[in-house]
Amino acid sequence: MPDDATLIGLFPGHSLDLDNRAFYAGWLEKELRLNRCADCRRWHHPPQPVCPACWSDQVRPTAVTGRGTIHLLIRLHQGPAAPGVDYAAGPYPVVVVELEEQAGLRFTSTIVGYEPSDLAIGTAVELEWIERAGTPFPVFRPVRRPSGQPA
Numbered sequence: 574m575p576d577d578a579t580l581i582g583l584f585p586g587h588s589l590d591l592d593n594r595a596f597y598a599g600w601l602e603k604e605l606r607l608n609r610c611a612d613c614r615r616w617h618h619p620p621q622p623v624c625p626a627c628w629s630d631q632v633r634p635t636a637v638t639g640r641g642t643i644h645l646l647i648r649l650h651q652g653p654a655a656p657g658v659d660y661a662a663g664p665y666p667v668v669v670v671e672l673e674e675q676a677g678l679r680f681t682s683t684i685v686g687y688e689p690s691d692l693a694i695g696t697a698v699e700l701e702w703i704e705r706a707g708t709p710f711p712v713f714r715p716v717r718r719p720s721g722q723p724a
């Protein structure tokens with residue numbers, strides 16, 4: 574894992590701290606690491622130093638599969654400037670994905686490689702990594718059957 578100064582330098586604009594450093598370090602290895610409690614086995618996100626379910630401090634950054642379904646969908650027509658975001662190209666999709674690991678475990682990002690009909694609640698998606706601001710960035714893409722049809 575890179576030292577703190579290196580890691581902070583790689584993610585300008587993000588608020589890195591002791592609780593989320595493993596989360597961001599995971600991006601560099603293209604792993605989405607969310608905290609999982611070693612005592613009650615519950616996952617939670619965003620990173621917190623104590624399990625919100627049982628108050629154990631035995632939380633461990635653990636890679637998720639990245640598979641899930643779209644739980645919430647937003648089409649942004651305008652917003653703050655951000656690397657890789659072009660509102661003029663069309664509405665920028667933001668998806669909240671419920672991950673397969675646990676009901677209620679959700680991760681927010683954007684979606685790539687989609688057809689307009691994929692932008693719907695319940696669409697099966699999987700994790701994908703794009704490059705943004707010089708580092709890997711976790712996004713989702715629709716899961717396709719070999720036929721090219723949505724899963």
Ligand SMILES: [Zn+2]
Nearest residue numbers: 610613624627
């Ligand atoms: Zn717990």
